[in-house]
Amino acid sequence: MNIGSAAKMSGLPAKTIRYYEDIELIQPARAGNGYRDYSQTDVHRLRFLQRSRSLGFSIEECRSLLSLYEDKNRASADVKELALAKIEEVDRKIRELKSLKSTLSALASNCHGDERPDCPIMDDLAGRRL
């Protein structure tokens, strides 16, 4: 199947699929006319990549997951370890963003937000305490 169909079936843009080939995540066959020719297995790999990327795994993590995926003897512990580390990471990001939000909210709620030029947000950005 051509790259357009593989794109539709995997939910990835054709550009991205070519990029994944470039960094050697997939090696599709080539048809006589030079077009890439994707098998059902290729499409499975692409869907796997789409799903794991959407879960926030980096390309290199996806590469690890993929090799675990192809390894029939892998231990589920190896996979779980990656997942738990990713959960930690996501949790850290959430905490950072929450703290950011509360700072921004405090600034915004102290700002009258009218046509006057004085503004507590600006005062904070300029380094003055609230």
Add this chain to the structure above:
Amino acid sequence: MNIGSAAKMSGLPAKTIRYYEDIELIQPARAGNGYRDYSQTDVHRLRFLQRSRSLGFSIEECRSLLSLYEDKNRASADVKELALAKIEEVDRKIRELKSLKSTLSALASNCHGDERPDCPIMDDLAGRRL
């Protein structure tokens, strides 16, 4: 003052300060020896940039904030609008990450995580329902 001192006082790496000059966020004077020469005003701008970047504003948003900062007649409403939009954005990211986390947690808690090869995380990544 030299870039090293400006870096210490602003909390920004020298590399970053040079980059900010490159994209025309600051225009320091030059000393006779070709070294950049930062005034107190320059350092204020740098601290302003450091703070607003750390609050999650993009470079272009910082550029807007800076021009509002230098405009003595700006309305606090303009500043508040930028802050509220940023809060929205942060909130959206938090929601996305939370949903991501709950998906990952569900997968991980269903995974026995031992030496056996079968693994619900893999099953999900491969496109099979739980």
Add this chain to the structure above:
DNA sequence: CTTGACCTTCCTGTGACTGGAAGGAATATC
């Protein structure tokens, strides 16, 4: 005089793509 810290410019790399140009191939319509 030499050492070492600091400064300069310029070039490259990061992550994960995205956009676009130039041109060949396949398909649909007339």
Add this chain to the structure above:
DNA sequence: GATATTCCTTCCAGTCACAGGAAGGTCAAG
């Protein structure tokens, strides 16, 4: 058969916000 449209190819550049490093000039201390 000619034409038009769509799909495919490769290759190059751009994104964002810097970071790393090379090659070389400058300055203060010992």
